[in-house]
Amino acid sequence: MNQLLIPGMADQLRGQFGNEIAIKAIKAGTLPYPDGAIIVAIHWMRVSSEFNNTVLNGPFPGTQSWVVGSRANIQVMVKDSKKYAASGGWGFADFTDGKPGNLALHETCFPCHAPAKDRDYVFAHYAP
């Protein structure tokens, strides 16, 4: 039950999950991540919940709640500093409906993560 979250971007709710190697590194603040680290991001579209809005404005102070809608895609980062040396040591993959994206899509992964270079290209924060 390793969980990392960066929800809310692009009208999505997003959860990031790491294997043991990744979670150990992010908890310890180890940079760069060691080879073998795997981070999986699940991206859902966020939707407003009419049910929650109706019943929760009583007990809760919020004016609305967002819940998980359809799944947009799943993204994977695998650390192998030799195999993926050209992209910061990370191999990237994107799956939609269980099918991997094409090369053109995958070539957009690394440039998008480049601004997070100081975090070894990982946007996710550890959620204790």
Place this chain on the structure above:
Amino acid sequence: MNQLLIPGMADQLRGQFGNEIAIKAIKAGTLPYPDGAIIVAIHWMRVSSEFNNTVLNGPFPGTQSWVVGSRANIQVMVKDSKKYAASGGWGFADFTDGKPGNLALHETCFPCHAPAKDRDYVFAHYAP
């Protein structure tokens, strides 16, 4: 990696996790949940990420992102239809900083979940 999410209420990001019995039931739409079902909710305060806002407004269309901040509390629901018959078959617990709340706090749990009676008092939705 069983995950349920109802984030965004009360300026929080919230994740709900179920044991095998709970996840099997919610996937199948089984109501009421069988005895032994356990659902754990982790509630974090949500915080704006200056870093994400700076770097992500380029590649992402969102104007801001929320990330997980400090942990507010952890809540647990345990289904035992005999032991907890007086509260819909669910036993409720609330932990803050690892310490359980007092009786007065715990007596607020069931009334708050009462509006979700048609969902066996569970607000969480399954996130596939």
